[in-house]
Amino acid sequence: MTSGEFDLIARLRERLPAGGPRLRVGSGDDAAVTDPAGAAAATTIDALVEGVHFTLPEFPLRAVGRKALAAALSDLAAMGAEPGEAYVALAAPARLGEAELLEIADGLAEVARREHVDVAGGDLTRASELGLCVACVGYERPGTTLVTRAGARPGDVLVVTGELGGAAAGLKLLAGDVQPALDAPTREALLARQLEPRPRIAAGRSLAIAGAGAMIDVSDGLGADAGHLAAASGVTLTIDLERLPLAAGAAAVAGGEGGARELALGGGEDYELLACLPPERLEGAVAEIERAGYRLTAIGEADAGEPGLLRDRDGQRIEPSGFDHMRGSRSGSDSGSGAGSRSDAGSGSP
Amino acid sequence: MTSGEFDLIARLRERLPAGGPRLRVGSGDDAAVTDPAGAAAATTIDALVEGVHFTLPEFPLRAVGRKALAAALSDLAAMGAEPGEAYVALAAPARLGEAELLEIADGLAEVARREHVDVAGGDLTRASELGLCVACVGYERPGTTLVTRAGARPGDVLVVTGELGGAAAGLKLLAGDVQPALDAPTREALLARQLEPRPRIAAGRSLAIAGAGAMIDVSDGLGADAGHLAAASGVTLTIDLERLPLAAGAAAVAGGEGGARELALGGGEDYELLACLPPERLEGAVAEIERAGYRLTAIGEADAGEPGLLRDRDGQRIEPSGFDHMRGSRSGSDSGSGAGSRSDAGSGSP
Numbered sequence: 001m002t003s004g005e006f007d008l009i010a011r012l013r014e015r016l017p018a019g020g021p022r023l024r025v026g027s028g029d030d031a032a033v034t035d036p037a038g039a040a041a042a043t044t045i046d047a048l049v050e051g052v053h054f055t056l057p058e059f060p061l062r063a064v065g066r067k068a069l070a071a072a073l074s075d076l077a078a079m080g081a082e083p084g085e086a087y088v089a090l091a092a093p094a095r096l097g098e099a100e101l102l103e104i105a106d107g108l109a110e111v112a113r114r115e116h117v118d119v120a121g122g123d124l125t126r127a128s129e130l131g132l133c134v135a136c137v138g139y140e141r142p143g144t145t146l147v148t149r150a151g152a153r154p155g156d157v158l159v160v161t162g163e164l165g166g167a168a169a170g171l172k173l174l175a176g177d178v179q180p181a182l183d184a185p186t187r188e189a190l191l192a193r194q195l196e197p198r199p200r201i202a203a204g205r206s207l208a209i210a211g212a213g214a215m216i217d218v219s220d221g222l223g224a225d226a227g228h229l230a231a232a233s234g235v236t237l238t239i240d241l242e243r244l245p246l247a248a249g250a251a252a253v254a255g256g257e258g259g260a261r262e263l264a265l266g267g268g269e270d271y272e273l274l275a276c277l278p279p280e281r282l283e284g285a286v287a288e289i290e291r292a293g294y295r296l297t298a299i300g301e302a303d304a305g306e307p308g309l310l311r312d313r314d315g316q317r318i319e320p321s322g323f324d325h326m327r328g329s330r331s332g333s334d335s336g337s338g339a340g341s342r343s344d345a346g347s348g349s350p
Numbered sequence: 351m352t353s354g355e356f357d358l359i360a361r362l363r364e365r366l367p368a369g370g371p372r373l374r375v376g377s378g379d380d381a382a383v384t385d386p387a388g389a390a391a392a393t394t395i396d397a398l399v400e401g402v403h404f405t406l407p408e409f410p411l412r413a414v415g416r417k418a419l420a421a422a423l424s425d426l427a428a429m430g431a432e433p434g435e436a437y438v439a440l441a442a443p444a445r446l447g448e449a450e451l452l453e454i455a456d457g458l459a460e461v462a463r464r465e466h467v468d469v470a471g472g473d474l475t476r477a478s479e480l481g482l483c484v485a486c487v488g489y490e491r492p493g494t495t496l497v498t499r500a501g502a503r504p505g506d507v508l509v510v511t512g513e514l515g516g517a518a519a520g521l522k523l524l525a526g527d528v529q530p531a532l533d534a535p536t537r538e539a540l541l542a543r544q545l546e547p548r549p550r551i552a553a554g555r556s557l558a559i560a561g562a563g564a565m566i567d568v569s570d571g572l573g574a575d576a577g578h579l580a581a582a583s584g585v586t587l588t589i590d591l592e593r594l595p596l597a598a599g600a601a602a603v604a605g606g607e608g609g610a611r612e613l614a615l616g617g618g619e620d621y622e623l624l625a626c627l628p629p630e631r632l633e634g635a636v637a638e639i640e641r642a643g644y645r646l647t648a649i650g651e652a653d654a655g656e657p658g659l660l661r662d663r664d665g666q667r668i669e670p671s672g673f674d675h676m677r678g679s680r681s682g683s684d685s686g687s688g689a690g691s692r693s694d695a696g697s698g699s700p
Contacts, residue, residue: 029582030428030498034390034391040374040383041383041384041386043485044437047481053475076381079383089396125402126399127402133397133439136381137393
């Protein structure tokens, strides 16, 4: 690298918050130095690629920055972790000038400040398409335990935060695929679900405190993510599809309640949290979550049936569906039906 | 994501070592859970992009995997850190099938096993060009302190491990730019410097123990990296260009000693370690490094001159040169002269 590149890195770095209590050496050395102070760490990596996770120019560059960090932080939320540091690799095509790269940095900074994350390191390289890779480190909070996908037990109630299907509906609006009759606030709210996803950090904390035994973020669609949780925990999940908390306006976008449900099941990117907890903990969890400003809805329960199986109230198997990042196509039973077909890809967390 | 993608992820994961003493929850959950057991952590992120850091098909895919992890580990070596976990995001074009992706994983696994790294998480996505992003976490070793770039003091001796210029010479051979008269072992050794870079983990440990006050890995070329160290430490570095430990065969590739020196200064990717230490520590450091199986050469010293300045024995300014990842061109005083012009980019560590 040479002076031009290092100058740009310095200007990008200026935009980004750094300097939390755990950070001993921040961006600018071979590696950042952090002091976890005895806490267990939760670490995740997420890549966002142009044409797969977003398209230009439909996505403002600031939204690309926001989304890259929000998607990685959503994984930490799903562990009930306290966000710590983020490390960002930016691969930028030559057509993007410095002003554009700073817009991406501003999007990263917006989320980093709001969620109290230090951007402690990074890498910058040329590429033919825009890509961001974000690694995030979070920490176990005193008095809580990090929550994996594997701790659901038969008899647990299945709960989900917030509303589903909004991000996929927002993508359809963004792509101009549909022209539904929506009032302006509803339309804006759906677009924001796609362009300004919010990692449910406080909700994850509340669910961990409330005793959630298993948790996952809804990044690939409720069907796929419930399937992961069921498989990791070795339980069957029964989901009451009538009780899914659908985002306002999703039905108008998807041509009815059934379409909105498909967006919820297969659309992904809602970044809500799906968790299992013992039924006697439900009331306390709802109160805890409401204190954190979120809605919590019980949508089903776990039993000792076939591990990994999802079924509806009528006993019908629900096929986990989701966008296939590797094939560029949707698969599963509702293939090509409800959900958007272009870039509605959840950020995978293998 | 859908079953095809998850199956592939599972097959990739099988190839990769995981399960070190710090790893509580490995790949397959929203985030990995690690227990640093009170140690400070060093964390770095590095991206490798096709056409910038490597070209296909000149680079075997296994070498791409090796290089991605080795480059990130080299940053940990430069801190004197003990390698811990790696997190790998793989963006793969459709033209690469499963067998090819498994080759990349095998390259990652080869380095991970040799360097005792757990691959604790990852992400897999489609892209139009091959890209790997690796975040690595290392730990402060008991009885040592992580070494930054900032601790060089006037009077310190400047040392470098191993040999320089070999990786850039290997790249020229790989590209077929030159047809020098080289015996087969020398040629193979130069190619290996490019295709099988070795992070100097043990040397970094030895230098930390020996009392190095500042350290950096030579990824962008000795000129650029010495410049970083000088700037971070606020010292001038005088480098004795006659004493640079040049890789055997580099002169034959570069058309003479002068050309080999330019490869050393500007070529990058040698992944040797450059460090400053008090002169009274030099003898002990050489012995310590030799025990670890490396060569250590004193090539200059630090003084209280202009911060960040590099000069040679005659007092002439050495311009830090290196490949500009953002402009796709080389800059600095030796622009276009000695080093390869295509993809000899160091892996930047802003």
